[in-house]
Amino acid sequence: MLKPASSTLQTKIAQEEVPSYRLLNFLNYALVILMGLGWNLIGPSLPAMRNEFSLSLASVGIVFPLTTLGFALAVTIAGYVVDGYGRRPAVIAASLMLGIGFLGWGLAPHWGMLAAFMLFTGASLGCVDIITNVTASDASSGNRVADLNRLHMFFGLSAVLSPILIGLSLDVTWRLPMLAIGVLGLACLPLALRVQLPQAASLERLSRANVLPLARNDVVLTVTIVLVLYIWVEISMIGWGVTYLTDVFNEPYGRSTVVVSLFWGAIFLGRLAAMWLTRRLSAELTLQIPLIASVPLFLLLGLAPSALVVYVVVFLLGLCVAPIFPTMFAMALQRFPRRPGTVAILLLLGAAAGGLLPPYVIGIVAENLSFRVAMLSLVPIALIMPFLTHVAFRRARQGTDAV
Secondary structure: OOOOHHHHHHHHHHHHHOOOOHHHHHHHHHHHHHHHHHHOOHHHHHHHHHHHHOOOHHHHOOHHHHHHHHHHHHHHHHHHHHHHHOOHHHHHHHHHHHHHHHHHHHHOOOHHHHHHHHHHHHHHHHHHHHHHHHHHHHOOOOOHHHHHHHHHHHHHHHHHHHHHHHHHHOOOOOOHHHHHHHHHHHHOHHHHHHOOOOOOOOOOOOOHHHHHHHHHOHHHHHHHHHHHHHHHHHHHHHHHHHHHHHHHOOOOHHHHOHHHHHHHHHHHHHHHHHHHHOOOOOHHHHHHHHHHHHHHHHHHHHHOOOHHHHHHHHHHHHHHHOOHHHHHHHHHHHHOOOOHHHHHHHHHHHHHHHHHOHHHHHHHHHHHOOHHHHHHOOHHHHHHHHHHHHHHHHHHHHOOOOO
16 A cells, blocks of 8 residues: 655655764764773873883872873863853864874873873863763763763773783884874864764853852762762772782783773673663662672772782773763763753763872872782772762652752
8 A cells, every 4th residue: 555645755854854873973982982092091001101211100100190180171171162162163172182182192202291292182081071971962862871881881892902002012112002093083083073963952151150050969969979989999990900910910011901901891891781781670770789799809909819810800890880980970961961061071070080189199009008008998989889879869869959
């Protein structure tokens, strides 16, 4: 039976009105992959940078607060642009800055210039982080928790490759992976200029009147604290994991970089599992069960009798903490869909705070006491995180986030 011409025309018009975000998803996944590679080149590169520039542990550890400071500055500016001027400028800036930052890092001839480019590189990563989360949330099919876990799954997948790239490039130069990321970042620029972006729910420039209520909001505040603690333990583990293995267990440098791949491979698998589990369990249970299981693992990380135990524990910890960032982020963005840029600023500034000083302090503790004591300092944080995630979910259910 033939359909009426008018019915066929209406169906065609309806299909054309539904925007396709396949190219946007491709761009987001590409940028997140490059961000994952970039973030996780820092830790495996520390011993090589330390040797080339003859630096102490505390001195080389300054790359963490520098990168995080750049990240925090870019998050604030990008969030303002996203909510006040639209998504396109931030997408373009993310690709351009990523290329310039990593090319500068790879070409810097001395420590002072390299440190300056680490600041700029951190800014590029912050810009990528905020625009990919916001546009993925804008284009969500309805289940933001699953969609953001899918987005961040690519971060974990790419981060697996970072230490492998460093290990393979040591015979040539440890700078080679940074140069490759810089070139690929610039290669994303043409797509950033042309890709179709979701229509923003509103454009609302930042002001005291619209930021302070969100900053004081119970749900946003609690989620931000959770992200501070998560980034604290994440950067402490992956940033210092290679040095922990080489200094305490005398592991060969090339082999020890595998610990970062194990962690991010577990993050990839954990986020893949979280996408499946959220269809069968509540988002809270999907988080709480692995977080509780992580407590004895953090204890074992500091007391590990051998390098093999460290490798196994880090992999299991990656599985446990994998759902934290995307699930917490999705919860906050879902509560305030009309102001994603402002919410993202608050959350990512919190995440930046987690990476600003704590990993640097880990280096100081390791140098003045021991690496084992430094790793054991993560246990109290592991005890606090399940409690805080429960508080965040409870406040969200109670509707105390009305602004």
